[in-house]
Amino acid sequence: MNSQDSKIIYVESCPICGDGLCRIRICISNQKVTGFILCDECEAMWTDPFMQERVPTNADETDPQCPSCRQSIWGKNMHWANIGEVCLLGWFDQVQMVDE
Amino acid sequence: MVQKQRQDAAINALRMIPTKWAVIIVVAIIGYVLLQPQINKWFGLSLPSVASLVGDEKQTSQKKQEKFDSNEKTSTTKADSKASKAATEEKPDKDDSVNKAPTSQPRVSQPRDSQPRDSQPRDSQPRDSQPRVSQPTVGVERDSEKVHGFLTEIGRNRFESPAGLVYGPGSEEGHRLKHIERHLEDQPKRPGSHGVFEGDMHAFLVAIDDAYSRAKSGDKGTKKIQDEGSTIYEASFKKPIGFLGGQEGGRKRNPPLKQLRVVVRGNSLITAFPF
Numbered sequence: 009m010n011s012q013d014s015k016i017i018y019v020e021s022c023p024i025c026g027d028g029l030c031r032i033r034i035c036i037s038n039q040k041v042t043g044f045i046l047c048d049e050c051e052a053m054w055t056d057p058f059m060q061e062r063v064p065t066n067a068d069e070t071d072p073q074c075p076s077c078r079q080s081i082w083g084k085n086m087h088w089a090n091i092g093e094v095c096l097l098g099w100f101d102q103v104q105m106v107d108e
Numbered sequence: 109m110v111q112k113q114r115q116d117a118a119i120n121a122l123r124m125i126p127t128k129w130a131v132i133i134v135v136a137i138i139g140y141v142l143l144q145p146q147i148n149k150w151f152g153l154s155l156p157s158v159a160s161l162v163g164d165e166k167q168t169s170q171k172k173q174e175k176f177d178s179n180e181k182t183s184t185t186k187a188d189s190k191a192s193k194a195a196t197e198e199k200p201d202k203d204d205s206v207n208k209a210p211t212s213q214p215r216v217s218q219p220r221d222s223q224p225r226d227s228q229p230r231d232s233q234p235r236d237s238q239p240r241v242s243q244p245t246v247g248v249e250r251d252s253e254k255v256h257g258f259l260t261e262i263g264r265n266r267f268e269s270p271a272g273l274v275y276g277p278g279s280e281e282g283h284r285l286k287h288i289e290r291h292l293e294d295q296p297k298r299p300g301s302h303g304v305f306e307g308d309m310h311a312f313l314v315a316i317d318d319a320y321s322r323a324k325s326g327d328k329g330t331k332k333i334q335d336e337g338s339t340i341y342e343a344s345f346k347k348p349i350g351f352l353g354g355q356e357g358g359r360k361r362n363p364p365l366k367q368l369r370v371v372v373r374g375n376s377l378i379t380a381f382p383f
């Protein structure tokens with residue numbers, strides 16, 4: 009469990025499945041930090057918190073892939089964003105926070 | 109005078125040696141008795157047991173003891189697989205930070221002659237122990253051959269329902285079964301809606317299969333929505349199958365829910381919950 013997991017940082021409830029939270033997933037790969045939006049329930053993905061552009065997934069994948077490194081979204085390089093990372097991405101105004 | 113001193117020293121040494129050696133010999137015998145069956149198993153040797161060196165009658169009882177030990181080992185292996193229920197998604201390729209580590213594991217008594225499992229050489233495991241591969245590494249409950257009395261194992265950590273839904277590794281929890289387990293209880297602090305199924309895992313899996321089958325066939329009261337790589341199936345039930353939880357559910361006083369939403373990718377289940 010991440011140290012920042014005491015807070016859930018999310019954009020909104022998932023418009024696709026209704027039950028999920030659209031949260032910020034961080035990928036750190038090749039010294040590059042990428043953020044994208046991931047529903048923690050149905051695994052729908054968007055490129056940013058404005059949620060205009062979907063990240064496509066294939067029906068044959070078990071785990072969807074990170075749009076940056078193409079590894080599993082649940083892989084070692086990935087974690088939920090902490091507040092610092094959200095600020096770094098410039099997405100702080102788009103998120104809500106709640107104690108886990 | 110010098111000779112007398114030497115004699116005294118020799119007598120003292122003779123007095124010392126028997127006690128020292130007696131202790132060493134006793135320790136060596138005890139060590140041999142305890143380790144001999146294990147050494148034979150590990151290295152395929154046939155060192156004689158102390159009982160067999162003493163006589164036939166005792167050898168028989170030794171064999172009985174060995175048989176008892178192996179029975180104990182088998183039952184411990186089964187117990188171990190149940191113990192894994194609490195927690196053990198072995199998910200080396202997944203984010204460690206999201207692994208829900210067990211807070212406590214059921215204590216399983218170790219057979220007297222066994223070492224910790226991981227210290228056993230893999231290629232010399234006793235024949236009566238189950239191969240590690242067939243043991244579920246995810247927290248699943250097995251009733252005879254079926255997982256949760258409903259799913260058939262079709263591969264490592266992959267289980268199939270009668271309707272053809274596959275529950276495999278994935279999600280933040282490491283396994284889809286672990287993920288949907290979250291919908292067996294409310295999470296009142298979670299923002300938004302959280303559909304809670306009222307029943308146990310078996311009943312939940314049966315309901316998911318029922319909803320999936322009906323929606324796939326396009327039965328009345330069902331819906332099928334295609335979304336990117338996934339398909340969302342929805343099906344109504346005649347009676348409530350759960351209630352609305354989460355913060356939203358709390359605000360609405362947890363109304364009963366009569367529909368089930370099933371999200372799949374291909375035939376792999378992603379998630380399912382009442383809504």
Ligand SMILES: [Zn+2]
Pocket residue numbers: 022023024025026027028029047048049050051052
């Ligand atoms: Zn969703």
Ligand SMILES: [Zn+2]
Pocket residue numbers: 035036037042074075076077078079085
């Ligand atoms: Zn990546």
